[in-house]
Amino acid sequence: MRKFKLQVQTSIDGYMAAPDGQPGGMDVPFSQDVYAYMDALTESVDCIVLGRKTAEGFIPAWESRPDDEPEALTDWINDTPKVVISNTLTTSPWDNAVVAGGDIVETVNELKARPGGDLIAYGGGTLVSSLIADNLVDDLYLFVNPTAFGGGMPVFGPLDANRRFRLVGAQPFDCGIIALHYQPHPS
Numbered sequence: 001m002r003k004f005k006l007q008v009q010t011s012i013d014g015y016m017a018a019p020d021g022q023p024g025g026m027d028v029p030f031s032q033d034v035y036a037y038m039d040a041l042t043e044s045v046d047c048i049v050l051g052r053k054t055a056e057g058f059i060p061a062w063e064s065r066p067d068d069e070p071e072a073l074t075d076w077i078n079d080t081p082k083v084v085i086s087n088t089l090t091t092s093p094w095d096n097a098v099v100a101g102g103d104i105v106e107t108v109n110e111l112k113a114r115p116g117g118d119l120i121a122y123g124g125g126t127l128v129s130s131l132i133a134d135n136l137v138d139d140l141y142l143f144v145n146p147t148a149f150g151g152g153m154p155v156f157g158p159l160d161a162n163r164r165f166r167l168v169g170a171q172p173f174d175c176g177i178i179a180l181h182y183q184p185h186p187s
Contacts, residue, residue: 002112003138005045005120008128008155010142015152016125026145031174034143035070041141042076046117049108051127052086058122059094083111085127108136129157139183140165146176 009026010016050058062069062077082097085107089099100107108131111119121127131137132155142155156163164185171179 002114002116003044003118004049004108004112004131004136005041005118005139005141006128006131006137007041007120007122007141007143009123010144010155011147011149011152012144013148013150014155015149016123016128016155017153018149019151021153026147028145028147028175028177029068030177034173034175034177034179035073037171037173037179038073042120044118045120046080047111047119048077048080048082049111049119049121049127050082050084051124052084052089054122054124054127055082055084055086055094055097059097063094104130105134105136108134125153125157128155132156132163133159135163135184137184139168139181142180142182144178144180 008016011026059082062074065074065078079096082094084092084094084097084099085101085104086099087101089101092099100111121131132140165182166185168181168183169179170181173179
């Protein structure tokens, strides 16, 4: 079965976005060691999963081929098939992306059961909270930025019970970001 990876940029105090909803402050320029880590992280991935709101910014931003990102990363993101989780969209307005709606647990479990490489989800408050709350994540990668917001959109939304994770690895980077790799703690 495919693994489901979740990569989230977070402030040092656990927020994906500032109180105004903007991710500003997590604009620390990545150092080359971050890109090397991301290359290793995505080597087994052949599908990107996004929430609708994230997809609306993410897909066009990468299709514009940003100058400040490595060409290999831009190519990988643009060329990798995407699934957009949405109950409001019925068809995808983007190339190389399909829309999946309905129950998120059923949708993700169906994606995980398909043949192929691993899946990775990027950001998006509603999607991230749902994936964590519904125990759908096999590997959680928190990219902790050296910024504190003091409030905003939390990585971990309301949970019906405590979630325990075990630390698999921690990797500090030259730019001040640290990647924390967790897996759900076996019950």
